[in-house]
Amino acid sequence: MNKKLYACLGAIVFLAATAGCSATGAAWEGFRIGKNLAKKDSYLRIWLxxxxxKQNKLKKGYFGYASFEVKGKVSTKPTFKFDFIEGKNFGRITSTNMQIHKEFEADYSHQAEFVIYPANPNDSTTLMKPGVEYPLGAMPSxxxxxxxxxxxVPGVELQPGLEYLLVFTVAGDRSESVQVLFNTK
Incomplete structure (x- = not known):
């Protein structure tokens, strides 16, 4: 376990003990946090x-889920890559698609700024492949x-200085979507 995790667990146990909780309550709180940290929220890894x-482990431990975020700023025409943590869990992949939503009134627009999908959804060779870096500003044919x-349009061109939400979905024998928050330069 890493230092942040120990610090988080120690802080929560301290807060529970000083708030008048019994030792049993603090133990259950520690168990809940450990359980939250142990579960996998996604079998996908995303790079921009x-x-x-990555997820904030402190938030995930306490709340049970934390959004995936890219540290630092990305370009207005970023590159995208995905991979599987355990690829065999997905089986036969039948679809890959992506939506990029712009920040809107302290939330994200319900309407995607850009949608990226296979040119021929019936041809599995047109799907995005794991481990391949795709230039979102000039997508392949x-x-x-x-x-x-x-x-x-030929590619994605994001506005500088804004926050975006990327939703990437892989559908197959097992399907999964992952949401990634990021900021542009």
């Missing part, structure tokens, strides 16, 4: 501009990019 998206006006 070479920076891996096997992928289509649509903007919020439902127009096909």
């Amino acid at each position: 501009d070479g920076n891996e998206a 096997n992928m289509k990019v649509m903007n919020f006006e439902k127009q096909t």
Whole structure:
């Protein structure tokens, strides 16, 4: 376990003990946090501009879930890569797609700024492949990019200085979506 995890557990046990909780209550709180930290929220790993998206372990331990975030800022035409932690769990992959939502009134727009999907959804060779870095600003011909006006565009061009939410979905025998928060330069 890392130092942050020990610090988090120690702080929570201290708070529980000083708040008048019994030792049993503190033990259960520690058990709950340990259980939260032990569960896997995703079998996908995501990188933007070479920076891996990670969860805040303190938030995950206490709340049970924490959004994936990319530390630092990414370019307005970032690169994207995904990989599996345990690829065999997904079986046959039948679909990959991505949505990018812009920050809107302290939340994220319900309408995606960009949607990226296979040019031919019936052909598995057009799906995004794990371990391949894709330039979102100029997607290959096997992928289509649509903007919020439902127009096909050659690639993604994000606005500088904004926060975005990327939603990436892999569908197969087991399907999974992961949400990643990031900021542009």
